[in-house]
Structure formats: C-alpha cells, structure tokens
Amino acid sequence: MIWEQLLSLKRFGDTNKRLRKEQDETRLGFEVDYDRVIFSSEFRSLQDKTQVIPLSNTDFVHTRLTHSLEVSVVGRSLGRKVGQKILEKHPHLQNIHGYLPNDFGAIVASAALAHDIGNPPFGHSGEKAIGEYFISGEGQQYKDQLTDKEYQDLCDFEGNANGFKIVTQSRVGREGGLRLSYAILGAFTKYPKESLPKKPTKHIADKKYGFFQTEKEAFIDVANELGLASRGQDGDISYSRHPLAFLVEAADDICYTIIDFEDGINLGLIPEEYALEYLINLVRDSINTEKYHQLTNTKDRVSYLRALAINTLINEAVTIFMDNEDAILNGDFNISLLDKSKYEAQINDIIKLSIDKVYQSEEVVDKEIAGYQVLNTLLHTYSKAINNNYAGTGSNYDKLILKGLPSTLDLNTESLYVRLLDVCHFVSSLSDSQAILQYKKLRGFSF
Numbered sequence: 001m002i003w004e005q006l007l008s009l010k011r012f013g014d015t016n017k018r019l020r021k022e023q024d025e026t027r028l029g030f031e032v033d034y035d036r037v038i039f040s041s042e043f044r045s046l047q048d049k050t051q052v053i054p055l056s057n058t059d060f061v062h063t064r065l066t067h068s069l070e071v072s073v074v075g076r077s078l079g080r081k082v083g084q085k086i087l088e089k090h091p092h093l094q095n096i097h098g099y100l101p102n103d104f105g106a107i108v109a110s111a112a113l114a115h116d117i118g119n120p121p122f123g124h125s126g127e128k129a130i131g132e133y134f135i136s137g138e139g140q141q142y143k144d145q146l147t148d149k150e151y152q153d154l155c156d157f158e159g160n161a162n163g164f165k166i167v168t169q170s171r172v173g174r175e176g177g178l179r180l181s182y183a184i185l186g187a188f189t190k191y192p193k194e195s196l197p198k199k200p201t202k203h204i205a206d207k208k209y210g211f212f213q214t215e216k217e218a219f220i221d222v223a224n225e226l227g228l229a230s231r232g233q234d235g236d237i238s239y240s241r242h243p244l245a246f247l248v249e250a251a252d253d254i255c256y257t258i259i260d261f262e263d264g265i266n267l268g269l270i271p272e273e274y275a276l277e278y279l280i281n282l283v284r285d286s287i288n289t290e291k292y293h294q295l296t297n298t299k300d301r302v303s304y305l306r307a308l309a310i311n312t313l314i315n316e317a318v319t320i321f322m323d324n325e326d327a328i329l330n331g332d333f334n335i336s337l338l339d340k341s342k343y344e345a346q347i348n349d350i351i352k353l354s355i356d357k358v359y360q361s362e363e364v365v366d367k368e369i370a371g372y373q374v375l376n377t378l379l380h381t382y383s384k385a386i387n388n389n390y391a392g393t394g395s396n397y398d399k400l401i402l403k404g405l406p407s408t409l410d411l412n413t414e415s416l417y418v419r420l421l422d423v424c425h426f427v428s429s430l431s432d433s434q435a436i437l438q439y440k441k442l443r444g445f446s447f
Contacts (some may be wrong), residue, residue: 001329003086003093006242007103008183012168012176012218013258023222030106033180034072037114040178042166043068044296046116048431050123050367064116072113074310077107082247089325102435111187115248118163120428121435122371129375130424138380142420150417152195153212154424160191162428164211164350178274186226186242189219190249193231193238203334204249205231205241212421215351215434220347231330240331243321250317250337258309261350264358265302269326272298278353279305282346283312315339325333365444375427381442382423386411390419404441 006259009029010020023029037043046064047214083104088091093099120126133139134154143151153161167185168177179189191210200208211219216237223230223239232238261279264270279302280287286308295301317337327333338347358364385401388394389411394402402411409422429436 001227001229001240001243001331003090004093005225006183006186006244006301007093007099007107008181009181010225013179015115019097020092021104023098025240029181030103030110030184031186033110033178034106034113036178036180037110037167038239041116042117042429043114045429045431046047046119048433049119049121050432062259064119067255067259068113068116071115071251071255072109074254075112075248076105077314078247078251079244079315080105081293081314082321086324086325087320093255098227104244107183107187108244108251109182110184110253111244111248114163114167114180115252116159116163118166118428119159120157120162121375121430121432122368125368125371126375126428127157127159129372130379130427132372133376133379137376139383139420142416145416147212147213147417149196152198153417154420156195156198157159157424158195158207158208159428160189160208160210161195161212161215162425164189164219165215165394165425168215182222182225183242183244185222185245186228187248189242190245192219192223194230194236197236201334205334205338206238213440214418214421231331243325243328246328246333246337247317250313253336254310254313254317255339257347257350257354258306258313260358261308261354261430262302264336264354266299267358269361270303270353270357275303275353276305278346278350279309282350283308284345286312313338313341313343316343332388344380370437373433374435377439377442378427378435379423382426383420386423387416387421
C-alpha cells in the first residue's frame, strides 16, 4: 500500500480525480467530511445512546455523542503527529502532492467522529440483542431462506458494518450517503472483511467484520481506489486495514480505557483512593506531584490524571505507529497499536477494574436486561409486519405498525435479507429513549 493512494480525496459519484494541490485550503475536503458527519441526523442521535451507563441522569456520564467527540479530538492529535513524521519520512507527499500534517489529522478525526454512528441503542448489549434474536429467538425461522453470509450478518449484527451502511447508502436526494472521502471511509473501517469466514486468523483486522452484504460492492470500490491489499481467499472478501484505521482504533482505545474509568470513579462505582493509584501508575514519568497535591477534590484530581494519561498514550501510539510503518503498509502488522505498548499492563489493569466495577455493575446489568426485551419486541413486531405485508397476509394490526415506520424502508423488496436488515437498521437508528417509547406504544403503555 502507498500513501498517495491511501490519502484519496475521491467521493462516491466522482468522475474526475480530486488533487490535493487543487484543494481550497479554507475548505479542505477532509474537513468538509467532518462537518457532514456532525450535521447528520444519525450522529445527533448519539446524544441519547449508551456509552457505559444506560439512560443515566448524571450530567457527567458519557453518552455515545460525547465519547465520539472525545475520540475525534484524540484522533486528530494522533493524525497530526503521525502526519508530521510521515511527511518528514516521505517528503514527496508534501513537495509534489501538497499534503500537510493537518490532512492526516482531519482524516483520522472525521473517521473517529463517525466510528460509533452505526451503534444500536443500549450499547454493545444492543448488538448482542439483535444477534440473539436471529440466533435463538423468532428470527431463527429465516435461516434456511438466507445465504450463510446473509444470516451471519444478522446473527453477528455489527455496529461497524451498520455505520458503513449509514455513511455510504444511497436514497432519493442522498446518493452515496454522506459522500465522505474514500480515505476517511478506509480509515473508518477497522475490520475490512465480510462476516464469513468468522475470525479466520488472530489478525486484528479479522476480529469482527466491517460491511454487510448489501454494501460489499461499495467497499470493494473503496478498497480498490485506496489500493488496500487483498487478504481474501476462495472468493471471500477481506483486505488489509487502511493504516490510519490503526489510529482511529487507538483513539477509541485510549478514550474508553481512560474516560470510562473516569466515569466509574465519578459515579462512586470505583473507590477514589484505589482508582487514582491505577492512573498514577500510568503517568509516573510526567506527573507534577506538587500540582497534583494542590487539587482538593476528586473530580479535579481525576481530570488532571486523565489529561496526562491521554497525552502519554497518544505519544506512545505515535511512536509505535512510526516504528512499524513499513509492516503496517505491507499489511503485516496484526495487533492494535496499544497491544504493543510498554504500558500494556497498566492499561489492562484499568480495563479489568472497569469491567468488574462499571460494565458489570448492577445498574448497567439491570438496564441491559430491559434493553434485550425492548429490542426483541421491536424486531419481532416490525419483521412480522413487513414480511406479512410482502406475502399479502398482513393483518390490520400489521398495517397499523407499518404506518409508524419511515418511508425510507423498502417494504416491497423481493429480498428477505434486505427486508430483515432494513428492520435491524431502523431499530439501530433509534436512541435509547426512542426505543423505549416505541416499545411502550407496541405494548399499549403509551397513549
């Protein structure tokens, strides 16, 4: 893979090349992409989607929106720092093509901003709830009517693939989705493969999948434009990651490791004295002990250590990326950047404590249980109504249900897979509160 291709400014529908030297410096294409994500309705819905604590009434607990904004900020720093070093190592990218360090920052920031745009309500348990509807719920009935890959898409419903669908799918008046630059679509796709074969290797790019069967051709087009190296065998679609996807992943890893931990401390789920020692172990080389001891409350102490920890991990990720740039470009780097960090033990300690005290806290588990029931009801009701309508056997109740669905759903498509995926896509678009409201309506609890 080569940087000249990987930094493509092309968008869906373009017939001519977009050259970096011809860009308006006050309205750079990669920065336009950031704006397009920010102003999308799908991004706005993240303000009411779970990050860690579902439906929390506490103002300092992160939602998917605040998490995405913070990941974007960290991603921008990572991109700029790496970009500066890449241009020093490959000066022709700047001298001949006109790329600047901020271009790398804008690509990573935009991809990071959108990285959770496809996540369903109720956090990662929402993904599992959708999958289990098809694995062990009423959705099992469709297995024999779908191809293996179609059924796997539903059984392992993936927010990353749903996000790629959101940013690329066409509808009337919105051809090519958000029409993001191909460089950003590449950096966005952490798992550039289809759902089968599942985890064929231990390579980080094989951990999950990045696009549904409906977007397979769109991703192949992106991969070819960017020059991503093919890894697929026997006709299966799989590619090496876009190098900047490693930075998007690192930004996400840094934020959920440190900031979810911070939420747990501020909520009282993790004792302050115990928790702060974990953060101090991560920043011993940079902490100003005199300044630290002047801070008089938990929030300020945690905030100071959090800032130091994020900065430490940003610099660490940049060093690891540049030390392994050749392997990354060759598709041979097979772990996440922070998995190679000298702070791996400290990071793992923090994550383990977050799992024990935050992710598996009673408040989180109770609301995840409720989320399973909500999503199962929505999926069953909508799928039944749409499929009965297609078969011409819809009841009056089914017809009433269909009136509440958006006009963008193609109720008459011949493909059962597309009908079911559209239902999953619609349910995923709901915020936590909207999903609960729809559930109450279907159960007759809301008038």
